[in-house]
Amino acid sequence: MKMIAGLGNPGKKYEKTRHNTGFLVLDEVLKELGISLDKERFNALYTVCNHKGEKVYFVKPLTYMNNSGEAIKALMKYYKLNTEDLLVIHDDLDLPVGKIRIREKGSSGGQKGMASIMDLLGSSEIKRIRVGIGNDKEIPTVDYVLGKVPLSERKLYKESLQRAKDAVICSLDNDFSKVMSIYNQ
Numbered sequence: 001m002k003m004i005a006g007l008g009n010p011g012k013k014y015e016k017t018r019h020n021t022g023f024l025v026l027d028e029v030l031k032e033l034g035i036s037l038d039k040e041r042f043n044a045l046y047t048v049c050n051h052k053g054e055k056v057y058f059v060k061p062l063t064y065m066n067n068s069g070e071a072i073k074a075l076m077k078y079y080k081l082n083t084e085d086l087l088v089i090h091d092d093l094d095l096p097v098g099k100i101r102i103r104e105k106g107s108s109g110g111q112k113g114m115a116s117i118m119d120l121l122g123s124s125e126i127k128r129i130r131v132g133i134g135n136d137k138e139i140p141t142v143d144y145v146l147g148k149v150p151l152s153e154r155k156l157y158k159e160s161l162q163r164a165k166d167a168v169i170c171s172l173d174n175d176f177s178k179v180m181s182i183y184n185q
Contacts, residue, residue, distance in 0.1 A: 003081050004029070004168055005059040007068050007090040007113040009146075018133040019145040021091035021161070022113075023060055025131060028165035030058060042074035051172050057081070061113075068113035069120035076121070087127045087171060089164060090114055091145065095132025098156030100164050102129050102180045127176055129183075131164050133157075 006026030014020050030036055030047075037045040037060060046059040057079060061071035076086065090111055095101060105125040108115035118124050134153070136144055149157045167183040 001055045001057070001079070001081055002085050002087065002172070003057040003059060003072075003076065003079075004087045004171075005061065005068070005072055005089065005117075007065055007088060008060065009064050010060075010062045014146065016148050017146050018091055018149060019065055021131045021133060022089040025089045025129070025161050025164040025168065026058060026060060028161055029168045032165065032169060042071055042078065044071035044075060046075065054172075056172065065113040067116055069116035069118070072117050073120045083121055083123045083126060086117075086121075087129065087168070087176075088114060088117060089129045089131065089168065091133045092130035093133060093135040093141070093145070095130060095134075097132050097134040097149070097153045098160050099132040100129060100160050100167065100183060101132075102167055102176075102184050103127070104176055104180070127171075129164050129167055131160050 006022035008020035008023030035047055035049050037047045039046050043063050044059050044061045046057055048055055048057050059075060061068040063070045090113055092109060092111060094109060104127050107124060108118055118126060163183060167179055170182060171179045
């Protein structure tokens, strides 16, 4: 079994903001696989599908970014998933727009949704795909992450969403070390 969670904030107000990068990547994965989120429980939208004989849970927590761990933990407990079954997709201020980084473990890097998940699951050994959103030190962090990607960066940003989507798809059939070797740049 696997759980793939894209992090973001629910609601139209946040739809195309930098902080919804995890949601946007998950939307691309779902589109490619021809499935949609059809369940709402545990403060999350999700679906369960069978991929080559393995159950895969695709999840968007509805708890708002900073409390993402609440929904993830509840779903993992209910479906009896282990930490090693989880892959999280989220935005990263420390990576430039257009870059992605894939890791099997590590700190939250200040990403509060990831910190919530790590805290509530009691582990830093969580697979993650970090998608760069850049940073502008002139703009307060909250305003920056809740802002939209400017037109001048949109092409690079969309390319990184596609690479992250490809990495997620690759992770369905391959060992995570292979995914890292292919998609880390």
